[in-house]
Amino acid sequence: MVKLRDFEVHMEQLCSDPNPFALVTLAHLQARRTRRNAFQRRHAKWHLTKLLLRRDWDRQRIIDLYRPLDWLLRLPASLESRVRRGIHLIREGTDMAYLSSLERYGLEQGLQKGLQQGLQQGQAAQLLDILELRFGTLPEAVRNRVATAESAQLRRWARNFVYAERLEQVFTAE
Template identity: 30%
Template structure:
């Protein structure tokens, strides 16, 4: 189960925003280290980052937030030795926008006044316009000067000129999928070929089954295909995995689940299928919760496994608002109820 609704695994509608939100939230350290290594180097990773998306939403609403960009706000502890915490505001922008630097400055100022703490704004430019590279807001008049410079990671530069084909970082694979998706928008056959090349290359990079499924899921989320090409992609992937004796994706995730549900419906055996879905969903969700909140006590794990499929889905949507195990505990206290 993914923390966001994304349709069928080989479905049609691309969702850049949803894929980026999950990649940032579940793989924050890896993404930050690859895109902004200087910032990642000053973070004390022995302290779990705290997510402040609810507070960020206040500033976004006032500034007229729209689709096509992803914003995350996270509080991290630094290695300065004085127990200093800072806020990182990270935005992924997938299209050119007039007045972009002004808006970034507005966000930064708004967050400063909410927290009365310094906020470091980081920008991932995930568009294809090689001439668009905003990195500062500046205004001066009669001796007054206001300036904000923000670090920028231009993905198209990194993908085309810096990150090699053998780079196995999840952050790099997500960036490749983003750029490929934009370049093949409205060209389904071209997208099919490009997506196939991206996925085919994954099998030679030494990923284990869980790593490969996670990366594939994000690529598939970003690079949707029409249903006919989606089915053809599935068939070709099945042949590939059989030839490599690596049934990591096709037999483990979508095909087994979908065929099993169909058999259950046809034979009136939905109860057993539903139970399997609950158990599988709980297992995946527990892994994601551990990444976000740290190691989970056995009693909390057991409470999650006892949830119904409906409540598991609700928990998957709520998880992005959790900052600690206490938030998870509070959610369970309020939402457990009857489990079947």
Template identity: 35%
Template sequence: MTHDQNFKNLILDYPREAIALFAAAEAQAIDADARVTPVRQEQLQERLGERFRELDIPLLVEWPDGRREAILFVIEEETEPARFSVHRLAHYCLDLSELLHTQRVVPVVVFLHRGDFSGQLSLGGDADTYLDFRFLAYALPRIPAREHFESPNLVARLNLPNMAYGPEEKLEVYAQAMRGLTTLEPDPERRIKYLDFIDIYAALDENERIVYRQRYPEEVAEMTRFAERFLEKGRDEGREQGLEQGIGQGEARVLLRQLTLKFGPLPEPVRARIESADADTLLRWSERVLSADQLDEVFSASE
């Protein structure tokens, strides 16, 4: 999955938290009664036709009682600042303003990597400026991670690995991101989904994972208990299907998640091996996960 898709999913799953982090001043007026809904890309493409410029998901905030006019948040993630086009963003915001008949549009750009970028677009002549377009820039690598260690905002906690920290803080950043995930997200499917998010951006190597398990045993134990519960749930789902194929698919899915929880993103050959194994083999491998210190121990242990 690409960085762009990771962030689109994040905005879709946690729209209020995304607005609160990336556009804090504007978010203060959004109360619990407001409804936040994504504007679907298919809808935009159909209505804008050739003018359609696909960026990230726009979020429409509406007050059902009509006491305030709706406001549109256009949140774009840009991995490399050098690729960012303020002209493209301005075009997109003008298109959306015309399409949705609103002048209440808040452009936000989230930068993932360090680099310079143009912060505004001004068009005019000698006598005056006739178009002055600006946007909110949230450059993650410039935000001190430590400032968000105790944040109740899950989007902030998940993005700790993308923020600024010293090499000696890397494992603490990873631990605080994991704590945020386990304490702020009760849904097991989303926990699994955003465990991958943290792992992708933290990019711990094998030595760092070993040190992490030694330094943060409570966090490792919590994730291990979660893996066990998730494993049992997957087995129950497989049994309910009543078919060998269903059981095998359930075991494979759970084993993939177990291994990712403990060892991080898996090499493609490992994923392929798991997906092609039978149910009994998958069960044996699953039983080895909790005692294995390295990935290859799950597969190379004596039968």
């Protein structure tokens, strides 16, 4: 029975093999080899990433093959960002658009929007919790109003809460 680790003696051949599974096999072997050393793993991941990006494959195939490589060779965030910067530099020097600047912009905007939405939802949930603790069960209209409010408004209502004796006072002086 042949095992993946049996291919360790053929790593140089795997590097030049056009078969996509050769890269996945290399990623597995490197993951085993660098299990206890993040810096060596970063170097191995970078090497395999360059091999992948320099192949004359279409964008989707590269993305599909990078996923298992990325999963097998996980890195701490600081080292992962170095690999990403390297990918960006390689992409700039080639015609192959692994991720276009427009796609990156969309991704960044989506992330920013998601973070803002998460912050707003957390603020709303916290405000609803403290309102219920002080004033009891809240009317559905108040719950909806809080759930749909912007972050700045939620912060104002939270400050009003400190001095409010009645629920209505939280929502005054908007």
